[in-house]
Amino acid sequence: MPDADGHPEVEEMRFGDVLAALADPHRRSVVAELLDQPEGTERTCASFGLPVSKSTLTYHFRVLREAGLIRQVNRGNSRKVTLRGADVDQRFPGLLQMVRDEAP
Amino acid sequence: MPDADGHPEVEEMRFGDVLAALADPHRRSVVAELLDQPEGTERTCASFGLPVSKSTLTYHFRVLREAGLIRQVNRGNSRKVTLRGADVDQRFPGLLQMVRDEAP
DNA sequence: TTGAAGGTATGATCAATTGCGGACCTAGAT
DNA sequence: ATCTAGGTCCGCAATTGATCATACCTTCAA
Numbered sequence: 292m293p294d295a296d297g298h299p300e301v302e303e304m305r306f307g308d309v310l311a312a313l314a315d316p317h318r319r320s321v322v323a324e325l326l327d328q329p330e331g332t333e334r335t336c337a338s339f340g341l342p343v344s345k346s347t348l349t350y351h352f353r354v355l356r357e358a359g360l361i362r363q364v365n366r367g368n369s370r371k372v373t374l375r376g377a378d379v380d381q382r383f384p385g386l387l388q389m390v391r392d393e394a395p
Numbered sequence: 396m397p398d399a400d401g402h403p404e405v406e407e408m409r410f411g412d413v414l415a416a417l418a419d420p421h422r423r424s425v426v427a428e429l430l431d432q433p434e435g436t437e438r439t440c441a442s443f444g445l446p447v448s449k450s451t452l453t454y455h456f457r458v459l460r461e462a463g464l465i466r467q468v469n470r471g472n473s474r475k476v477t478l479r480g481a482d483v484d485q486r487f488p489g490l491l492q493m494v495r496d497e498a499p
Numbered sequence: 500t501t502g503a504a505g506g507t508a509t510g511a512t513c514a515a516t517t518g519c520g521g522a523c524c525t526a527g528a529t
Numbered sequence: 530a531t532c533t534a535g536g537t538c539c540g541c542a543a544t545t546g547a548t549c550a551t552a553c554c555t556t557c558a559a
Contacts, residue, residue: 306423306493306494306497307418307419307420307423310414310415310417310418311414311415311418313414314411314414314415314418315411315546315547316411317547319410319411335504335505335506336505336506337504337505337506343547343548343549344548344549344550345505345506345507345549345550346506346507346508346509346548346549346550346551347547347548347549348506349506349507349508350546350547350548351547352506353507354546363506365555367555367556367557368504368505368555368556368557368558369504369505369506369556370505370506370507383493384489385488385489385490385492385493386489386490386493388489389410389487389489389490390410393410419516419517421517439534439535439536440535440536441534441535441536447517447518447519448518448519448520449519449520449535449536449537450518450519450520450521450536450537450538450539451517451518451519452536453536453537453538454516454517454518455517456536457537458516469525469526471525471526471527472525472526472527472528472534472535473526473534473535473536474535474536474537
């Protein structure tokens with residue numbers, strides 16, 4: 292069962308959902324950017340500079356979160372995004388490397 | 396440039412298109428089934444037994460074809476489907492193995 | 500206590516995806 | 530000549546996806 296914020300466990304991550312999440316260029320760019328930074332780097336949703344409104348931003352990060360690609364935790368004021376790199380690697384080895392290789 | 400039937404060259408295959416094509420369960424099952432058979436196996440679209448109409452079948456195979464995952468060639472009477480296994484492996488190493496691992 | 504920064508929720512809109520039936524095409528079999 | 534199998538193409542309907550504006554919530558800082 293996913294937690295209250297919709298984070299699935301590693302075993303619960305579904306391939307179709309992950310593929311669909313990564314199929315969108317905006318969402319893939321978020322993952323690619325996180326891959327390019329040190330493990331565990333925390334970012335705000337807004338810090339990725341996606342050219343969409345705040346509410347659309349929320350939508351995209353929800354898709355990524357519910358697919359299991361990112362984690363979002365409350366840090367008082369803001370809500371920080373981290374890549375679930377180890378989890379994704381465990382469930383779908385090689386997939387994130389593909390995203391990294393594809394990055395522009 | 397893709398050929399007249401919409402088959403992209405290896406270098407032209409786009410990650411987003413491939414991910415979107417594989418995100419659909421029907422289409423992923425086609426790829427999984429082809430992966431489970433000898434290299435170069437030729438199949439008709441209908442032989443996969445997808446629970447959709449003929450016209451919907453055409454649509455799904457077009458998505459797979461234009462993403463670069465399958466090849467469709469005229470064989471007189473029918474039109475045969477083959478997996479572009481080597482091409483996909485060259486462009487996105489490890490991706491097809493993921494589909495295989497996920498198959499039920 | 501007021502304001503600002505960061506997010507969420509809701510409801511609407513518009514585009515893309517998925518689906519269908521039906522008309523049609525081509526090649527092989529009858 | 531006609532039939533059939535396998536597919537395509539063309540509308541069209543239904544669903545899902547992406548987007549926005551607006552209103553709202555929470556926490557920190559002034």
